[in-house]
Amino acid sequence: MPTSADAIWQSIAETPRPTLTQLFASDPDRLAMLSHRIAICGTDMLFDLSKTHLDAGLVELFGELAQTMHLAGMRDQFLSGAKINTSEDRASEHPAERGMGAADAVEQAAALHHRMAALVEAVDEGTFGEIKHILHIGIGGSALGPKLVIDALCRDSDRYDVAVVANVDGEALSEAVAKFDPAKTLVAIASKTFTTTETLMNANSAIEWLREGGVDDPFGQLVALTAAPDKAAEWGIDETRILPFAESVGGRYSVWSSIGFPVAMALGNEGFAAFRAGALAMDEHFATAPWERNMPVLAAFADLYYAQARGCQTRAVFAYDERLRLLPSYLQQLEMESNGKQVMRDGTALNRPSAPITWGGVGTDAQHAVFQLLHQGTHLVPVEFIAARLAAHEFDEAHHQALLTNCFAQGAALMQGKASEDPQRTYPGDRPSATILLDSVDPASLGALLAFYEHRTFANAMLLGINPFDQFGVELGKEIAKSMDDRQSGEFDPSTSALIEAAGL
Ligand SMILES: O=P(O)(O)OC[C@H]1O[C@H](O)[C@H](O)[C@@H](O)[C@@H]1O
Numbered sequence: 001m002p003t004s005a006d007a008i009w010q011s012i013a014e015t016p017r018p019t020l021t022q023l024f025a026s027d028p029d030r031l032a033m034l035s036h037r038i039a040i041c042g043t044d045m046l047f048d049l050s051k052t053h054l055d056a057g058l059v060e061l062f063g064e065l066a067q068t069m070h071l072a073g074m075r076d077q078f079l080s081g082a083k084i085n086t087s088e089d090r091a092s093e094h095p096a097e098r099g100m101g102a103a104d105a106v107e108q109a110a111a112l113h114h115r116m117a118a119l120v121e122a123v124d125e126g127t128f129g130e131i132k133h134i135l136h137i138g139i140g141g142s143a144l145g146p147k148l149v150i151d152a153l154c155r156d157s158d159r160y161d162v163a164v165v166a167n168v169d170g171e172a173l174s175e176a177v178a179k180f181d182p183a184k185t186l187v188a189i190a191s192k193t194f195t196t197t198e199t200l201m202n203a204n205s206a207i208e209w210l211r212e213g214g215v216d217d218p219f220g221q222l223v224a225l226t227a228a229p230d231k232a233a234e235w236g237i238d239e240t241r242i243l244p245f246a247e248s249v250g251g252r253y254s255v256w257s258s259i260g261f262p263v264a265m266a267l268g269n270e271g272f273a274a275f276r277a278g279a280l281a282m283d284e285h286f287a288t289a290p291w292e293r294n295m296p297v298l299a300a301f302a303d304l305y306y307a308q309a310r311g312c313q314t315r316a317v318f319a320y321d322e323r324l325r326l327l328p329s330y331l332q333q334l335e336m337e338s339n340g341k342q343v344m345r346d347g348t349a350l351n352r353p354s355a356p357i358t359w360g361g362v363g364t365d366a367q368h369a370v371f372q373l374l375h376q377g378t379h380l381v382p383v384e385f386i387a388a389r390l391a392a393h394e395f396d397e398a399h400h401q402a403l404l405t406n407c408f409a410q411g412a413a414l415m416q417g418k419a420s421e422d423p424q425r426t427y428p429g430d431r432p433s434a435t436i437l438l439d440s441v442d443p444a445s446l447g448a449l450l451a452f453y454e455h456r457t458f459a460n461a462m463l464l465g466i467n468p469f470d471q472f473g474v475e476l477g478k479e480i481a482k483s484m485d486d487r488q489s490g491e492f493d494p495s496t497s498a499l500i501e502a503a504g505l
Pocket of ligand 1: 141190199337471
């Protein structure tokens with residue numbers, strides 16, 4: 001009979017706790033066990049988890065937990081398009097956008113990609129007149145992915161300027177359109193549901209801006225990216241410019257679908273295909289590698305060890321690469337919206353911490369701001385560093401060397417610490433970190449990196465027994481905001497009513 005999850009968690013909690021330095025000293029094979037290279041479309045990605053407290057015993061215990069929680073079976077179901085999002089009775093088929101999944105889903109995704117590529121070409125060829133700017137309007141999963149990927153990969157692109165507008169605050173739209181010529185702007189309205197208030201309000205204002213800018217037929221410059229094509233059509237968007245994607249692709253997993261249209265515009269169709277190919281290479285790794293060498297799963301073991309056995313309430317991600325500066329905010333949605341849950345898949349209480357809080361920043365900036373707490377604060381924070389071996393900028397290579405040495409020095413310092421007679425100057429050390437080193441920040445590597453995080457989030461969820469694919473927690477606030485907009489203010493608590501009154505609403 002398989003051991004119960006509670007018994008395994010108990011064993012994990014009771015596992016002896018040698019320091020990281022002791023772990024390295026006692027096992028000459030530690031690096032080989034926990035640091036792995038994965039080949040991705042002709043480049044290499046290095047995942048070094050050796051500065052975490054995982055050891056052979058813990059990996060074995062987590063392997064038992066994986067068995068008890070049916071991780072392999074759940075992964076196979078997920079990757080074959082079964083309805084694993086049980087609370088919403090649907091599959092989760094973002095891997096089909098990259099080419100992995102049920103044959104019909106893969107085929108359908110390929111056809112939709114074909115259609116999107118044709119629209120990109122049509123814009124390139126001037127079918128819409130001279131287009132120079134793309135105004136992408138969307139929020140949450142319909143914004144964060146495109147924003148990150150464009151910021152990371154399209155800095156030198158001379159194709160189109162893209163602005164991503166999410167916030168309902170008019171300042172966001174105002175800032176974005178300030179640089180754009182209405183006559184030369186294509187507006188992409190990105191919304192899976194095509195009902196999101198912020199997005200539709202921004203879209204209406206963008207139409208107004210086009211009209212006021214002298215565009216006679218603003219609707220002729222609109223494109224919709226959505227899983228609800230009928231709603232987009234009702235809204236007035238021409239069917240030829242609606243790029244649909246499957247309902248079974250979740251919002252925070254949708255950058256691979258037509259939500260990635262502005263990426264394809266800025267990067268070109270080939271670049272967008274390479275981005276998806278990189279993700280597919282990671283899908284294949286996740287689908288086949290044994291747990292002890294399966295990087296998304298091994299990383300999830302470490303995540304769970306810190307959150308469950310060591311009481312860590314947060315985890316910090318630092319991109320030592322300016323091009324990846326938006327990665328922490330992308331991961332905040334991916335990890336916290338997926339795994340910030342209070343119940344298991346069957347609705348019973350999750351009697352343990354769910355996802356830690358993801359936060360982070362950019363190196364080296366963050367070293368001069370928040371690293372004090374990481375080195376000497378009383379919170380234990382597992383840290384993750386992401387860097388790339390090669391730079392792309394034109395300045396002296398000393399910049400990149402300094403960036404990488406700083407990155408590696410921080411990991412070493414967190415682990416080794418430093419003794420001192422003076423308590424103020426003592427570094428306790430034994431603080432964990434993981435490092436991911438890409439060859440370069442290119443479409444395939446970034447695709448693989450984001451797929452790695454998706455699968456790690458999935459593995460965390462399966463090992464806890466929760467559903468990472470719904471997000472009911474975001475609904476209540478929307479409902480209350482709506483009832484406020486509808487002026488039902490009498491129903492609110494005294495504090496809220498007083499705020500409404502003070503703001504003159
Ligand atoms: O793409 P949309 O349907 O407009 O949704 C945009 C976002 O809003 C919701 O509230 C969810 O929390 C997100 O997961 C989603 O990505």
